[in-house]
Each structure stands twice: as C-alpha cells, then as structure tokens.
Amino acid sequence: MDLRMQEMGYKELENMTSILSSILKHRKAQPTAKSEEFYYEALINYCNRILEAKANGKKIVGHSVMFPVELLYAFDLVPLNLETLSGTMTILTQSFSDTLSAAAQYGLPQEVCSTYRVLMGAVIRQTLPQPDFIVWSS
Numbered sequence: 001m002d003l004r005m006q007e008m009g010y011k012e013l014e015n016m017t018s019i020l021s022s023i024l025k026h027r028k029a030q031p032t033a034k035s036e037e038f039y040y041e042a043l044i045n046y047c048n049r050i051l052e053a054k055a056n057g058k059k060i061v062g063h064s065v066m067f068p069v070e071l072l073y074a075f076d077l078v079p080l081n082l083e084t085l086s087g088t089m090t091i092l093t094q095s096f097s098d099t100l101s102a103a104a105q106y107g108l109p110q111e112v113c114s115t116y117r118v119l120m121g122a123v124i125r126q127t128l129p130q131p132d133f134i135v136w137s138s
Contacts, residue, residue, distance in 0.1 A: 009129040017047040053078035062131030086122035
C-alpha cells in the first residue's frame with residue numbers, strides 16, 4: 001500500500017475526531033447525562049492517542065474487541081480496536097452505503113455479520129488507519 005493510501009485512514013480518523021468534538025460541544029451546551037460527555041471525551045482521547053502515536057513513531061496494533069489490551073499497554077503499544085473503530089467511523093461519517101457496498105463487491109454476502117462487513121468494507125476503502133500489525137482473539 002502506498003503512503004498516500006495509508007494517509008487516507010488517518011484523515012478519516014481526524015474527521016471522525018472533529019465530528020466527535022462537535023457532538024461533545026453540543027452535549028456540554030445542552031447537557032443530558034454526564035456519562036454522555038464522559039463517553040465522547042474518552043472516544044476523542046482514544047482517537048487522539050492513535051493520531052499522536054503515528055506522529056511520534058509509536059507502534060499501532062489493530063486488535064479484535066475481545067483482545068486483552070492491557071498486554072499492548074504493557075509494551076507501550078497503541079491499541080486500535082478494528083471492529084469498534086470501523087463501526088463508529090462508518091456511523092459518524094454516514095458512509096454505510098459505500099462501506100457495505102465495498103464489502104459486497106469483494107464478495108461478502110449479507111449473511112456475514114454486519115460488524116465484519118463494515119470492518120472489511122472499511123479495510124477495502126482504506127478508511128481505517130493502517131496498524132503496524134494485527135492481533136486477534138476468538
């Protein structure tokens with residue numbers, strides 16, 4: 001994958017972080033539950049850690065939702081939850097149609113779990129930041 005394509009995923013992540021910041025600003029102006037503010041702050045911080053890791057030359061590790069991220073933190077690696085990030089990014093950028101179409105064109109049938117169709121579509125479309133390596137659990 002060339003450098004330009006790798007950069008696309010980081011631009012999408014920056015876009016997602018900007019959208020989250022707008023939502024947080026709205027939540028603070030019109031408060032609902034304090035937990036909602038905390039959720040958006042935590043997600044923004046999570047995205048910023050990935051963006052900062054790239055800028056600082058730290059290793060980014062793509063992982064599945066059930067992988068114990070404590071292991072990654074213990075080795076000063078930056079976790080990137082592939083399932084959660086691809087789904088959240090697809091929702092916030094309203095790219096359902098493009099993402100699911102990419103997965104379908106690749107050959108994934110509708111019977112495959114939508115979480116994995118979204119993940120695969122995001123990988124095909126190169127809208128996720130490219131991790132340095134991937135770990136997975138079942």
